[in-house]
Amino acid sequence: QREGVIVGYTVRLAADSAEHGVEAYVGITTSPKSARDVTLRLAALPELRQLCSVSGEFDYLALLRAASTARLDALLDEIGAIEGVTKTTTAVVLARRIDRLA
Numbered sequence: 001q002r003e004g005v006i007v008g009y010t011v012r013l014a015a016d017s018a019e020h021g022v023e024a025y026v027g028i029t030t031s032p033k034s035a036r037d038v039t040l041r042l043a044a045l046p047e048l049r050q051l052c053s054v055s056g057e058f059d060y061l062a063l064l065r066a067a068s069t070a071r072l073d074a075l076l077d078e079i080g081a082i083e084g085v086t087k088t089t090t091a092v093v094l095a096r097r098i099d100r101l102a
Contacts, residue, residue, distance in 0.1 A: 021067045023049075023093040026079065027058035034084025035059070041082045047075055058089070 030038050035053075042048055042062060050063040062079075066072035072092075080088055 021065055022069055022072050023063065023065045024072055025091045025093070026062045026064060026076070027087075027089040027091075028060040028062060028079065028085060029057075029087040030059045030084050031086050038082055038084045042079070045075065045078070047071070 028038070028042075038060075039051065042051055042060075045064075047064050047066050048062060049065050052061045053059060054061045064072065064075055066075055076088060076090060079085060
């Protein structure tokens, strides 16, 4: 921990013990020079689990976990309304086939 190798601890619940809800990966495309502001706005969303800058079709890939499909729909509207976001593409997680993440 002192050397910065270990940065935190977590607990992982079994899939059937986890809170109910829906997960989705959202590809986010932004306008030039808006990355900082978009990132700050996304960070304020409690449903945001992970945000990665990526190469390819999107600028960012976000993992969201919402309580319901209605909440996911509202989140997508919120993300799309952020100044600097030009496009989103969503893929809802149906099942985790392999999960090796800690």
